[in-house]
Amino acid sequence: MALQLTLDCSDPHAQAQFWAVALDFQVDDHHDMIGGLIESGQVPADSEDVATIDGRRRWRDYASASEAGVDGGNRMLFQRVPEDKVAKNRLHVDLHAPDGQRDTKVKELIDLGARKLWDAQLGPMSWITLADPEGNEFCVS
Numbered sequence: 256m257a258l259q260l261t262l263d264c265s266d267p268h269a270q271a272q273f274w275a276v277a278l279d280f281q282v283d284d285h286h287d288m289i290g291g292l293i294e295s296g297q298v299p300a301d302s303e304d305v306a307t308i309d310g311r312r313r314w315r316d317y318a319s320a321s322e323a324g325v326d327g328g329n330r331m332l333f334q335r336v337p338e339d340k341v342a343k344n345r346l347h348v349d350l351h352a353p354d355g356q357r358d359t360k361v362k363e364l365i366d367l368g369a370r371k372l373w374d375a376q377l378g379p380m381s382w383i384t385l386a387d388p389e390g391n392e393f394c395v396s
Contacts, residue, residue: 260330262333268318349396361395
């Protein structure tokens with residue numbers, strides 16, 4: 256069974272790029288699928304739901320990143336919503352970096368727009384809580 260987490264956001268394509276790096280996923284490329292839907296008449300050629308980004312057709316309000324590409328595997332879906340994030344997440348992602356690589360991963364994510372919130376420790380376990388570019392909290396241990 257594969258898992259998909261969906262994240263409401265204001266810029267789904269930027270969030271997909273960020274989380275692809277965070278999770279060692281790849282941004283899913285829907286260009287050919289959208290082209291097939293247009294050719295079959297299921298999506299109008301001039302649909303406002305489709306945008307061209309970096310020369311590729313993409314869903315304007317949706318983007319995804321996954322570990323196995325668009326055809327399967329665990330995935331994060333990012334969907335545009337009109338409202339901003341206003342409260343703490345009820346669900347957050349915990350990333351477990353390989354031994355000795357936590358600080359490198361945290362720096363990489365901060366360089367991509369994450370913001371460090373705090374350090375935490377419980378017994379022998381320690382982690383760093385960050386916020387992604389849109390303010391969604393997550394932890395790196």
